[in-house]
Amino acid sequence: MIKLSKTSKLDGIMSWSLQALDTCQGSVGTDGSLVDACKGCYATTGHYAMPNVKAPREFNKTDWLRVDWVFDMVAGLTKQTHFRWFDSGDLYHPQLAEKVLEIMTATPHVKHWMPTRMHKFSKFADVLARMEALPNVVIRRSSDSVAGGLVSGLTTSTIVSDEAQVPAGASVCRAYEHEGKCSGCRACWSKDVPVVAYKAHGAKMAKVIRLMVI
Numbered sequence: 001m002i003k004l005s006k007t008s009k010l011d012g013i014m015s016w017s018l019q020a021l022d023t024c025q026g027s028v029g030t031d032g033s034l035v036d037a038c039k040g041c042y043a044t045t046g047h048y049a050m051p052n053v054k055a056p057r058e059f060n061k062t063d064w065l066r067v068d069w070v071f072d073m074v075a076g077l078t079k080q081t082h083f084r085w086f087d088s089g090d091l092y093h094p095q096l097a098e099k100v101l102e103i104m105t106a107t108p109h110v111k112h113w114m115p116t117r118m119h120k121f122s123k124f125a126d127v128l129a130r131m132e133a134l135p136n137v138v139i140r141r142s143s144d145s146v147a148g149g150l151v152s153g154l155t156t157s158t159i160v161s162d163e164a165q166v167p168a169g170a171s172v173c174r175a176y177e178h179e180g181k182c183s184g185c186r187a188c189w190s191k192d193v194p195v196v197a198y199k200a201h202g203a204k205m206a207k208v209i210r211l212m213v214i
Contacts, residue, residue, distance in 0.1 A: 005057075008180075038144070085114040085115075090116055090118055143156065171196050173187070173188075
């Protein structure tokens, strides 16, 4: 049985996730330490650290290896219109990436959004390109910056500590103005929105930014 997540922020939209950092190869910089954006990762604190929340993410790390996993995921998305991959964790294995591509291809009625740092690794370049070629898929290549820095890509995302850092032409996520909820916004799923800028939030991220300023 597949285990999907439902987060209040996404207005009930489902997600398939893995444990944060454990599957986030792109979270580590060339010096061996976490990149700035991952030092304040929301998915390592609060309710994400609770055993009952971690359990399905840990389960998913082996469940995707099942022969019937793709079939079960496609069946599970029959009534969905939007889907988010990885509200925690990342696309850590090429075989997983190929299976996710199969699911995206088999569910053209679903708009898929996937934020990822696996664009850093050449072994994922081809499969990410094939995903992006699908009309119902948006791959947001995540920046490591918490000051509005960008990476190249068709659709990307970055973190800003204040709106003065928002890159020109970027769409600012306004969830912070609506109790942390999307409130009907679907910019992250839109190919017409090249860059989404997320406002840094949470005590852990605030500490990261404060230390950068000192």
